[in-house]
Amino acid sequence: MSFLVPSVRLSWDRIDAWLRVYAPASYELLAPPADPDRIEAAQEEMRLRFPADLVESLLCHDGLLKWGNLLPGEPPQPVALIVDHWRMCEEIAGDDKDLREAWGPSGEPWWHVRWIPWAHGDGDAQVIDMREGPEQGRLGTACHDGTGHFGDGWPSLAAYLAEVADVLDNGGMVDGCVPYLTRDGELWWSFEDDADLNGEPLTPAPAPGREAALAARAGRSLAELLGPPVRSAGDGVAVIEAVASDWGVVLPADYVSVAAAYGDVLDLRLRVLLRCPGPACVRGGMEPSAGGRPVRALARPALAGRGAAVGSHDRGRPALLGRAGGRYLERVCVPPGVG
Missing domain, CATH: 3.40.1580.10 (SMI1/KNR4-like)
Incomplete structure (x- = not known):
């Protein structure tokens, strides 16, 4: 595209x-x-x-x-x-x-x-x-x-x-x-x-466009922001809860219902929505770093062409x-x- x-x-x-x-x-x-x-x-x-x-x-x-x-x-x-x-x-x-x-x-x-x-x-x-x-x-x-x-x-x-x-x-x-x-x-x-x-x-x-977009989205639900679901939540809820149990974590119910309804497209839609520059994803979500922040994979090596990688x-x-x-x-x- x-x-x-x-x-x-x-x-x-x-x-x-x-x-x-x-x-x-x-x-x-x-x-x-x-x-x-x-x-x-x-x-x-x-x-x-x-x-x-x-x-x-x-x-x-x-x-x-x-x-x-x-x-x-x-x-x-x-x-x-x-x-x-x-x-x-x-x-x-x-x-x-x-x-x-x-x-x-x-x-x-x-x-x-x-x-x-x-x-x-x-x-x-x-x-x-x-x-x-x-x-x-x-x-x-x-x-x-x-x-x-x-x-x-x-x-x-x-x-x-x-x-x-x-x-x-x-x-x-x-x-x-x-x-x-x-x-x-x-x-x-x-x-x-x-x-x-x-x-x-x-x-x-300041990022005025992002701030304005976030303000406009503040009153809308996650489902409204993500658009039409791609499938019925149905069996997906049980699968997600089982995986969460294996990981030893408890997920919020609203997240589980949204994840089940949007399936594999959830991460892609969230990236577009949040303008995320390519996070590393694990099982449809962002892999947390040791400090709890998302790990981000740069589209290019940082300043590789400006002398950092000369050696x-x-x-x-x-x-x-x-x-x-x-x-x-x-x-x-x-x-x-x-x-």
Whole structure:
């Protein structure tokens, strides 16, 4: 089943609206739209056409006015810095086959001429893959000291921005990160349980859409929320109670009746209802962790493409990585206090 991805402009409109209300200082970091002539000139220099969703994004915001943690990945860059980063990587890779050819578990090179570094920071880039083929336009990561990675990316920039907008509105996580607010009221993406920034506590960001939906559902019964039953409760009650007895637990009667009536579709409907990002399920329910909270299986390894898993991919080529990384770091100056 395929789903229609919202337009980039719609997603940026949602992100902008959220920032204006809940993180106005972060909203002020967004640059105005890019000059269409500069976008065209960039494509001519890079000798490739930008995908429509990147052009649309740049016509919403030409990156950021200064560094900010506004997205769960790398910060978006203006057209000029996209070209600068692309040109730098091209110069570093040069005619070095070790940097141009695919290798390792990811099956990707260190750099490819048809990667667009639309967002970058701290040495790594989130790139749009414009190589010919069915996956053209997908997002991945080009690490400064490793190979490219696309297995933990998105099929398009539009899909990525739509997910960001949806999580800001409705809660959840993107690439293992959740949105917080700093003490100064700025948006800050971090790991789910990493609610501290330089010794200052981070506050979970509001999720207005989720809060409104929960308020609307508050007066409705579980049966109303789940929709028509798929079968009569009948014998299912006895089966569920027998299983519960084997586990040594006592289930509430209303839960037993609902579970019996909805059977195997109960967990799926609850996931849709609660917008759960894929819990591990046991016998039609959520497997509790030692702390009593649901175990959640991330759709992607947390920030695997942003350097966290570099060692596992780069084993066996220390000389290559040292050479490429050294060339890169000679050209990149990471601002102090950023990272």
